[in-house]
Amino acid sequence: MDIKLIITGNGGQGIVFLTRLFAQTAVTLGHSVMVSETHGMSQRGGSVISHLKINGDEAPLILSGTADFMIALEANEAVRNLALLRRAGMVFVNADDGLRSEVGHHLDRLNIKVMRLPASRLALELGSASITNIIMAGFAAAHPAFDIPIKKMTATVEKISKNNAELNLKALETGYQAGRKIFSA
Amino acid sequence: MNSQPILGNEAIAIGIIENGCRVVTAYPGTPSSEILAGVMKHKKRLKRDVYTEWSINEKVAFEIALAASWTGLRAVVTMKQVGLNVASDPLFSAAYTGVKGGFVVISADDPGPHSSQTEQDSRLMALVAKIPVFDPSTPAEAREVIKDAFALSERYKIPVILRPTTRLCHAVQSLSIDGAHEPDDGIPSVKFHRDPPRWTATPKFRNLLHVELNKKLKDIADEFSDSPLNYVVNASSNGTMGIIASGVAFQTAQQALQELGARVPILKIGTPFPLPQKLVNSFCAQFETLIVLEEPDVCIEIQIQDRSHVKGRLDGSVPGAGELTPEVIFLVLSKALSEAGYQVNQPPEDPELAALIKGLPLPVKPPRLCPGCSHRSAFFAMKRTFGPNAIYPGDIGCYTLGTNLRAVDTFVDMGASITMANGFFQANRLVKDERPIVATIGDSTFLHSGVAPLINAVHTGARFVLLILDNHTTAMTGFQPTAANDYLADRMEAPRKVSIPDLVRACGVGYVNVADPYDQEDFIRTLKEAQAHAQSPDGGVAVLIAERPCTLYDQSPILEHPVPVVITEECDGCRYCTEAFECPALVLRPDKSRVDIDYSICVDCGQCIDACHKGFIIPKILEISRA
Ligand code: SF4
Ligand code: SF4
Numbered sequence: 001m002d003i004k005l006i007i008t009g010n011g012g013q014g015i016v017f018l019t020r021l022f023a024q025t026a027v028t029l030g031h032s033v034m035v036s037e038t039h040g041m042s043q044r045g046g047s048v049i050s051h052l053k054i055n056g057d058e059a060p061l062i063l064s065g066t067a068d069f070m071i072a073l074e075a076n077e078a079v080r081n082l083a084l085l086r087r088a089g090m091v092f093v094n095a096d097d098g099l100r101s102e103v104g105h106h107l108d109r110l111n112i113k114v115m116r117l118p119a120s121r122l123a124l125e126l127g128s129a130s131i132t133n134i135i136m137a138g139f140a141a142a143h144p145a146f147d148i149p150i151k152k153m154t155a156t157v158e159k160i161s162k163n164n165a166e167l168n169l170k171a172l173e174t175g176y177q178a179g180r181k182i183f184s185a
Numbered sequence: 186m187n188s189q190p191i192l193g194n195e196a197i198a199i200g201i202i203e204n205g206c207r208v209v210t211a212y213p214g215t216p217s218s219e220i221l222a223g224v225m226k227h228k229k230r231l232k233r234d235v236y237t238e239w240s241i242n243e244k245v246a247f248e249i250a251l252a253a254s255w256t257g258l259r260a261v262v263t264m265k266q267v268g269l270n271v272a273s274d275p276l277f278s279a280a281y282t283g284v285k286g287g288f289v290v291i292s293a294d295d296p297g298p299h300s301s302q303t304e305q306d307s308r309l310m311a312l313v314a315k316i317p318v319f320d321p322s323t324p325a326e327a328r329e330v331i332k333d334a335f336a337l338s339e340r341y342k343i344p345v346i347l348r349p350t351t352r353l354c355h356a357v358q359s360l361s362i363d364g365a366h367e368p369d370d371g372i373p374s375v376k377f378h379r380d381p382p383r384w385t386a387t388p389k390f391r392n393l394l395h396v397e398l399n400k401k402l403k404d405i406a407d408e409f410s411d412s413p414l415n416y417v418v419n420a421s422s423n424g425t426m427g428i429i430a431s432g433v434a435f436q437t438a439q440q441a442l443q444e445l446g447a448r449v450p451i452l453k454i455g456t457p458f459p460l461p462q463k464l465v466n467s468f469c470a471q472f473e474t475l476i477v478l479e480e481p482d483v484c485i486e487i488q489i490q491d492r493s494h495v496k497g498r499l500d501g502s503v504p505g506a507g508e509l510t511p512e513v514i515f516l517v518l519s520k521a522l523s524e525a526g527y528q529v530n531q532p533p534e535d536p537e538l539a540a541l542i543k544g545l546p547l548p549v550k551p552p553r554l555c556p557g558c559s560h561r562s563a564f565f566a567m568k569r570t571f572g573p574n575a576i577y578p579g580d581i582g583c584y585t586l587g588t589n590l591r592a593v594d595t596f597v598d599m600g601a602s603i604t605m606a607n608g609f610f611q612a613n614r615l616v617k618d619e620r621p622i623v624a625t626i627g628d629s630t631f632l633h634s635g636v637a638p639l640i641n642a643v644h645t646g647a648r649f650v651l652l653i654l655d656n657h658t659t660a661m662t663g664f665q666p667t668a669a670n671d672y673l674a675d676r677m678e679a680p681r682k683v684s685i686p687d688l689v690r691a692c693g694v695g696y697v698n699v700a701d702p703y704d705q706e707d708f709i710r711t712l713k714e715a716q717a718h719a720q721s722p723d724g725g726v727a728v729l730i731a732e733r734p735c736t737l738y739d740q741s742p743i744l745e746h747p748v749p750v751v752i753t754e755e756c757d758g759c760r761y762c763t764e765a766f767e768c769p770a771l772v773l774r775p776d777k778s779r780v781d782i783d784y785s786i787c788v789d790c791g792q793c794i795d796a797c798h799k800g801f802i803i804p805k806i807l808e809i810s811r812a
Contacts, residue, residue, distance in 0.1 A: 010550055012786070020357070023190040027359045033190055034323075035357035039215060039300075044552040044586065045769055058323045059436035060356040063444055063511035065533030076547050083539040102545060106538045120785070129785030 001031060001147050003054040004062045008081050009073030009094075011038075011045045014133035017160075018071070019050035021137055025148055025156045026054045036060035047077055071140050073119075073132060075099060085112055092140040094119040094132060115143065117178055126170060134168050135175035142179025150176050188359040193349060196324035197291065198223025199362055200331030201261050205370065206287075208236045208253035210246035212633065213662035214265030215300035216354035217293035221263060222663070225675050233369055239665045239674045242599070242633040243268035247275045247290070254288035254344075255384065257375025259335055263291040266307050267598065271634070276344070277314045281394040282383050283342040286375065287335030290316075294350045296481035296508040302581075302598065304506060306482035308457050311346045315398055317405050318346045318458045318484075319414070322435045324358040330455065333414065341401045350480055352433045352508075406459035414455030415464055422448040426525045427472035428518075429465070429485060431457050434478040434509045441515045445529040447522055454479075460488040469494070474525050476502065476518065480509050496521055552586060556770045557743060557790035559733035560584045560654055563702035564592035565766055565796065567623055567652065570712045575621040576613075578605035580635075582627040583661045583735075584654050589767055593625065600634030602626045606649040607642040621716060622649035628685060629659040629667040636692065642726050643693040648719045650712065651728045655685055656735040664738045689728045696727035703733055705795045736788060748791025749805040756780055756801045766796035 005022065009015050016037055023033045036051040051062045067085050072078030075095040082103060085091070088111045093099065096118045099107075107114060117139045123132040134157065141150045154172060161168045191199070197220050201209060211221040221237060228235040236253075240246035243264045253260040264272065269292040276290065292307040311318040319334050321327040327349055338345045382390045409415060418439070430438045431454040442449055452468045454461070457479065469475055469491065477486045477497035486497040496502035503509070503517050515532055522529050554561045564587045567577075579585060579593030580602035587593040595605050606624035613620070626635050631653050639651070659665040666672055668683045689697045696718035700711040708731070715727035734742060756779040763771050763780060770787035773780050793802050 011552065012555075020190065023357055023359075027188050027190050030188075032188070032359045033357065034359075035190065036352055037192075037355045037357060039219075039355050044555065044583065046550055046552040057436065057440045057443070058325075058358070059440040059511065060352045060433060061437065061511050063440060063515060063533060064539070065535060066444065079542060079545065080547050083534050083542055086533065087535075100545065102541060103538070106535070106541060110535055110538065124785065 001055060003052075003069065003147065004056060004067045005052040005054070006062065006067045006070040006081055006084050007050040007052065008070065008077040009048055009133075010077065011048050013048070013073045014130065015048045015050055015073065018133040018137055019052055020160060021134070021153065021156055022052055022148065024160060025152045028152055028156065029148075031055050034058055034060060047080065049077075049081065069140065069146065071136050073136060079103060082107075082112070085110075087111055090143070090145060091115065092117070092136060092143070094136055096121070115139070115179075115182065117175065117182070119175065122174055122178065123171065126167065126174060128167065131167060131171035134171040135178075138172040138175025138177075139179040142176045143183050187363060188361050190357045191324060191360045191362065192219055192223070193324040193327060193353045193356045193358070194219035195223035195226070196328040196358065196360060197331070197347070197349065199227050200328035202227040202231055202233055202235065203328075204332050204335050205259055206235065206261050206335070207258040207372065208250055208260040209263070210238050210240045210250045210261075211263040212240055212243045212246050212268055213659055213665045214268050214293075215662055216295060216351040217263050217265045217268075217291065218662040218665070219354070220291060221674065231369065234372060237674050241668055243272040244275060247272040251275060251279055251284070251288065254284040254286040256377045257286045257373065259287040261289045261291060264293070265301065266292055266294045266305050267301055267303060268292070269307055269310055271599070273310065273314070276310070276316070279344045280315045281391055281398055282386060283394070284338060284344050285342065287338040288344045289331065289334045289338060289347055290344055291347045291349070293354050294348060294481055296350055296352075299351055302596075304481040306480075306484055307346060307348045308484035309482055311348070312458045312484060315402060316344055316346055316458075317402070318348050318456065320348050320431045320455060320457050321353065322432055322453070322455075324353060324356055325360055326455075327353060328360070330414065333412075337405065341405060343398070343401055348432075350433055402459045406462055409456045409459065409461035410463040412456060412461070415453065415461050417450055417452050417468065419448050419450045422450055424449060424525075424527065425473040426476070426522065426527070427452065427468060427474075428476045428478060429454060429468070430478040431455070431485060432480055434480055434514065437509060437511050437514045438478050438518065440511060441518050444515065444533060445519060445522065447518075447527050447529055449522070454485055457484045458488070460485060462488075462490065465489060466491075474521065476521050478503065478509060478514060478517070551589060553589060553767060553769050554583060554586050555737050556768050556786050557736035557788035557792065558583070559656055559702050559731065559736065560587065561590070561766065561768065562705065562733070562792050563625075563652060563654055563708070563731040564590045566702060566705050566708045566712060567625075568592055568765070570709050570716070571621050571623055575623050576609055578602045578609065578622070578624040580624075580626040580630050582630055582659075584625060584627055587625065590765070599630050600626070600638055603635050603638035603642060603651060606651065607638065607645070607647040610647040610649055611645075621719075623652060624649060625652045625654055627660075628653060628655040628657065628669055629665075631685070632668050632683070636688065639689065639692045639694070639726065639728075646725060648725055649727075650715045650719050651726060653685060653689070653728060653730045655730050655732045656738070658735050658738050660735040660738060664735070685730055689730070694728050695725050697730070698728075699730040699732050701733055702731045703790070703792060736790065740788065743788055743790050747789035748794070749789045750782065750787075750791055750794060750802055751805050751808045752780055752782060752797075753801045753803060753808070755799070756797075759799075761798060762793060762796040762802065766793055768793055768796075771796075
């Protein structure tokens with residue numbers, strides 16, 4: 001396995017937690033990881049982006065045009081970072097509607113697929129906007145191309161959650177089930 | 186062995202603890218802040234007796250660690266690059282006097298910059314101060330190199346600098362942390378011994394020490410030429426071009442070569458100062474063209490003796506400012522390789538898509554103060570009191586974001602709000618500008634370098650209002666305690682805490698008051714009182730302390746007294762609240778017809794009630810009673 005993953009959204013959406021969730025799971029599976037996180041000023045609400053390489057080189061950042069996947073907690077941040085994806089790359093985005101129409105034909109041309117889930121809405125239904133990130137993790141993990149088993153993700157969530165493991169596990173499962181439904185259709 | 190994902194700063198901390206370091210001091214600053222937290226975590230894990238402290242500023246931190254080294258213990262001080270400016274006085278002096286126990290200064294640079302006022306290069310500071318530098322390229326390397334850093338420092342009795350950059354500090358790499366460390370030998374039996382020609386060297390001796398320092402650097406440069414920290418990769422490839430790279434740029438260059446489909450020898454420099462001249466000269470002699478990749482400025486490049494074949498930042502082949510991202514390095518190498526006749530691949534990024542996205546009007550969300558942040562309330566009251574006509578010198582911290590509210594007109598460096606206010610007062614007197622001057626500074630920044638400026642302002646008769654935004658923590662960098670807190674770095678109870686009001690009074694300030702910015706009415710009243718003092722014939726500097734804990738750090742006051750709010754039907758989308766108050770939870774509808782509250786991030790502070798001058802933002806209980 002060799003994965004280059006971009007995780008993006010706005011400060012305060014739990015991007016660092018989401019990144020650690022994948023990194024920790026990959027390491028548990030015996031893979032090497034290299035991650036770049038955003039800390040500091042932009043965590044106060046600005047654009048936040050993480051780069052995650054599983055079994056890749058040791059440079060922290062992913063070269064634009066080579067990422068396999070992107071998980072975006074916000075649609076505008078997904079669009080802003082689209083060029084980071086390679087041809088036939090994949091976007092998992094938290095959104096009610098599709099991405100801006102302007103990018104549509106380029107996505108077709110580059111064979112980039114966009115998978116959409118209204119995760120914020122699901123999170124509020126579960127009782128807290130703060131678990132949107134974990135719902136998106138479950139969603140991505142449900143895709144057959146995304147090579148990180150949900151079982152291991154569940155174990156990691158249990159391990160790294162502080163006092164809200166139960167809600168987090170519910171969020172992961174919700175995203176996963178939603179994904180299975182969407183991807184099998 | 187069991188691997189774990191470890192943050193770069195934590196990897197550095199592990200290296201510090203594993204190598205028997207006994208004293209670690211720091212002042213927080215992005216991207217260096219997590220090092221001390223890591224030290225505290227791993228000293229516990231390995232049960233090592235290590236003294237740690239968040240010092241009041243970088244100069245203090247430096248000197249406390251230096252004293253430990255002069256005793257014979259291993260010591261580390263950590264800071265961000267601009268913090269090294271604050272500690273530069275002892276830095277230069279310690280290069281001459283030398284050290285006893287291994288002494289490592291960790292100064293984290295911020296190419297970009299991402300969270301700093303400059304892109305200055307600590308390696309250049311080291312060059313000017315004549316101190317050797319280690320420049321690791323990954324978290325794993327950073328952890329390993331600390332052993333070499335201590336050893337070199339002790340062998341040559343010289344302070345050394347370890348220089349990571351943002352991308353290393355905030356990288357997470359899988360590392361195996363158990364098993365590898367050396368056994369704990371316990372506290373060494375050392376003590377401080379007088380050594381007048383060294384520890385109290387007069388100018389005559391300083392001259393001798395300078396001669397000695399130059400000799401040390403020459404020997405170290407030779408030693409570095411044979412050091413395993415400096416080595417060549419892709420050596421077997423033949424061609425006319427070579428690359429010299431250090432830090433994260435070394436890793437990024439390898440990644441770029443892979444994508445370019447070219448094999449080019451890279452001389453990896455792990456010790457940029459003093460440059461291993463012998464090694465560099467023999468590497469350079471093999472090629473017609475050399476590219477130097479380093480961040481954030483030129484340190485290796487300027488030390489190369491024959492630069493006639495060198496392309497880098499000096500001749501413009503590498504951009505003179507900004508981060509060496511994978512894309513920048515790809516372009517630089519692609520151009521240089523093509524010119525040298527190599528076949529290279531096109532950039533993998535789709536140019537059409539990239540150009541389209543660049544041109545899209547995507548909303549740029551600037552960083553903003555958190556929902557419920559007490560700074561916002563203080564700024565709002567300040568603007569309501571003094572209006573757009575006052576001069577607002579600001580300072581460094583979360584509250585620098587007051588620029589969004591036009592409540593911060595200047596920021597220079599830590600503590601400059603007070604000196605700039607002082608300077609504006611004196612200059613304005615000459616040019617007959619009578620605008621009020623209202624400076625803002627946070628609690629941690631005030632203690633870091635605001636006290637001396639305040640004394641200066643009092644003593645020279647300046648008149649302005651100083652607002653000390655006391656939110657009980659160093660919020661921006663991750664909630665480190667200050668001297669005004671009742672606990673220490675490791676959460677142990679502090680023997681004493683400093684009272685900011687008492688301290689201000691002791692500086693000779695004639696008007697000192699404390700008010701809660703959440704109580705707008707009272708806060709505005711005290712602000713007016715402060716201004717009256719600043720203007721009265723026998724007045725002077727007036728200090729108002731805005732006291733309210735950081736909402737992100739301590740939600741308890743709001744949880745005890747939540748004030749949920751609603752915006753009534755009457756809201757007409759005038760945007761006064763979103764612009765003048767700017768709580769991220771106040772959201773203008775896409776059709777601009779009205780403002781809604783994003784309850785998913787609203788913290789029920791109730792502070793926006795005052796932010797609608799038409800009274801359309803009301804407490805929820807009122808809405809219920811209305812209905
Ligand atoms: S972290 Fe605290 S001080 Fe900083 S913006 Fe948020 S609430 Fe304000
Ligand atoms: S009550 Fe008002 S000011 Fe406070 S967080 Fe909610 S929207 Fe923002």
